[in-house]
Amino acid sequence: MNCESCAIPMPKPEDHGAGDITNKYCKFCAPDGNLRNREEVRQGWIKALMRWEKISIQEAEKKVDEAMPKMPAWRDS
Numbered sequence: 279m280n281c282e283s284c285a286i287p288m289p290k291p292e293d294h295g296a297g298d299i300t301n302k303y304c305k306f307c308a309p310d311g312n313l314r315n316r317e318e319v320r321q322g323w324i325k326a327l328m329r330w331e332k333i334s335i336q337e338a339e340k341k342v343d344e345a346m347p348k349m350p351a352w353r354d355s
C-alpha cells in the first residue's frame with residue numbers, strides 16, 4: 279500500500295509510521311505513528327522530491343502543492 283499522506287510506497291512494515299503495518303501513513307509523515315501537521319509533511323515531501331527527482335525547490339513545491347490536496351489525508355483540509 280501507499281502512504282495516504284504523501285503517496286510513497288510502503289512495501290515493508292518498517293516503512294509505516296511507528297513500524298506499524300496497520301498505519302496508513304509512512305514513517306516520514308507519522309514517525310511516532312501520529313500524522314504530522316500539514317506544513318511539516320509538506321516541507322518533508324518537498325525535500326524528498328528534490329532529492330529523489332533532482333529538481334529545484336520551486337518545481338518540488340509546485341508538484342507537492344498539486345498532489346497534496348488529492349491525498350486522502352489532506353483532501354478536506
Ligand SMILES: [Zn+2]
Pocket residue numbers: 281282283284285286303304305306307308
Ligand atoms: Zn507519507
